[in-house]
Amino acid sequence: MIAVICIANRAAMTPDPLPLPESLLAKAAVLTLAGGENLFRRGDVPRNIYYVRAGEVRLLRYSRRGTCAVLQTVRQGFLAEASMVSASYHCDAEAGAESQLVAIPLAEMWAALDADASFRRAWFGYLAREVKRLRTQCERLGLPTAEERLTHFIETEGQEGSVTLNGTLKSLAQSLGLSHEALYRTLGRMKRQGRIVVEGSSLTLLEAR
Amino acid sequence: MIAVICIANRAAMTPDPLPLPESLLAKAAVLTLAGGENLFRRGDVPRNIYYVRAGEVRLLRYSRRGTCAVLQTVRQGFLAEASMVSASYHCDAEAGAESQLVAIPLAEMWAALDADASFRRAWFGYLAREVKRLRTQCERLGLPTAEERLTHFIETEGQEGSVTLNGTLKSLAQSLGLSHEALYRTLGRMKRQGRIVVEGSSLTLLEAR
DNA sequence: CGTACTTTTGAATCGCATCAAATCTGGTGG
């Protein structure tokens, strides 16, 4: 049954940032989670690696005191890559909204990585770029002021001091660890001072002088 | 000459978090950089992957306006993993202090990854864990207050609400994106309120109730 | 014993979060 779904949705289920080999997609299954539903729990043995196509899945760690730390929020992308090398999950995964996922059995994943040199290189590349992206993100979030974070964002994510946003300013604010008001105000101040230009969804830094 | 150094320092040059195969270490070289010295520049073609054993190396991106964004700071660990899959460097690397590095030629690295399945799995594991660690770090830095970041740190890095620090509180403050004063004050307040216990270098959260 | 560094506390200031409200925008259905 799942196989039928897979074939029917073949085009739709291909993870965009990392093409998976056909042979691997043939072994994958598509899952749908309702909002609030659980994908796995702490202690479970990982059997699949998941790719989130739509919706939102969160990795949560609950403490004995009932407090809850969010480890990762995925709206599109691979989930809990570390589960590939862990004997058990160290957190829970829960859908924050109705979500669609692709489940790839770990054994098939490892077999494909052993057998297919170009897929292996692509997967190494994905992980390496992810590490780089996250390191940059951490450096950015470590900056104290909204303006420094915004400038860092434009200089590291953009070309020649200019970026084009994918989403809204509000979502940018969240990724910068700021309230959206703080970002709007910072942008407004920089515009008034002639240090930035906003055209549609592109932000361009101007010469300081 | 370099080969002699390598053999002499064989024991000392093994990167601790990821044992490299002997055959690969035999091809590696040890470098020493003076503070301020350059390891590579933007546009250079990557020929090695570097492991920082001691000192401090920073990845920097300079804008045309002369501003400078720090992408990564490494005191111990691999540097610019993404260079393994890039045609050229997108940033400069500069030693912040006298530093010792191990340089592993990329061709040898790829050959070892193709040939040695257990090293391959170890390298996948290293990258996957690094992704996980960095995702958690980003979530933490996105929290608005010092207390939330500290609590998140203890709950995600520790066991059962308790961590033992490697370094100083001051360095913890930096990794939490806080001034050291802010961390000291937060710790002090939580201690006074009986919500945390500090014994030597271990921090333990207490029941909220 | 001196030096360098961490830890700690104080005071002043600044920037951000928060709450509130108004406007703008794109998309939907009547």
Added chain:
DNA sequence: CCACCAGATTTGATGCGATTCAAAAGTACG
């Protein structure tokens, strides 16, 4: 086409928490 709605954008006011500067006390090490 227009009314309507949800969400994004924008501005204002307020308070809190963090940064910063400053200084003192503690600590490790040669």
